[in-house]
Amino acid sequence: EVQLVESGGGRVQAGGSLRLSCEASGGTYSHYRPYCMAWFRQPPGKEREGVAAIDSDGIASYADSVKGRFTVSRDNANNTVNLMMNSLKPEDTAMYYCAASRFVRAWDRATDYDAWGRGTQVTVS
Numbered sequence: 001e002v003q004l005v006e007s008g009g010g011r012v013q014a015g016g017s018l019r020l021s022c023e024a025s026g027g028t029y030s031h032y033r034p035y036c037m038a039w040f041r042q043p044p045g046k047e048r049e050g051v052a053a054i055d056s057d058g059i060a061s062y063a064d065s066v067k068g069r070f071t072v073s074r075d076n077a078n079n080t081v082n083l084m085m086n087s088l089k090p091e092d093t094a095m096y097y098c099a100a101s102r103f104v105r106a107w108d109r110a111t112d113y114d115a116w117g118r119g120t121q122v123t124v125s
Contacts, residue, residue, distance in 0.1 A: 001115070003025045003026045004023070004098045005022065005117055005118070006020060006021070006097065006117040006119060006120040007022075007120060008020040008021050009121045010121075010122070011124075012123070012124055013125060014088060014089055014090055017084070017087075019083070019084050020082065020085065020120060020122075021080055022037070022117060023079060023080050034056050035056065035102055036053055036055045036100065036101050036107065037054055037072075037081040038050060038052065038053035038113060039051040039053070039072065039083045039096055039098060039099075040097045040099055041092075041096045041097065041122075042119075043091075046094075048097070048110050049063065049108070050109070050110070052066065053104070053107035053108070055104075055107075061107045063108065069086050070083060070084065070085050070086070071083070071084040071086075083096070089124060090124050093122060093123050093124050093125075095119040095120070095122075097116055097117055097119045098116070098117040099117070101114055101115070
């Protein structure tokens with residue numbers, strides 16, 4: 001079973017940058033590669049929403065709200081997926097979660113993912 005742990009959250013001023021990382025454990029390199037890895041976020045009082053995802057072939061998808069500002073990448077050798085966030089805005093403030101799934105029909109549909117991290121808080125002021 002894949003276990004996910006996020007890191008890299010924090011507080012930053014508008015226009016700044018943060019890099020989130022998600023480390024997967026519980027298996028081997030060959031175990032993780034088939035997984036689609038994604039980042040979701042949940043702002044205070046709002047629904048969880050998809051931010052970005054990267055599939056096993058390295059193809060990335062992004063929410064319109066973060067295109068051109070966020071970049072998702074994965075390092076299969078180190079079992080990590082990263083989210084580089086630039087030009088941060090106050091509306092990016094949320095708890096950010098890492099998620100993984102072997103079978104995804106819609107990359108931004110939370111119910112398609114069966115492994116989740118506990119989240120890391122990002123606050124932009």
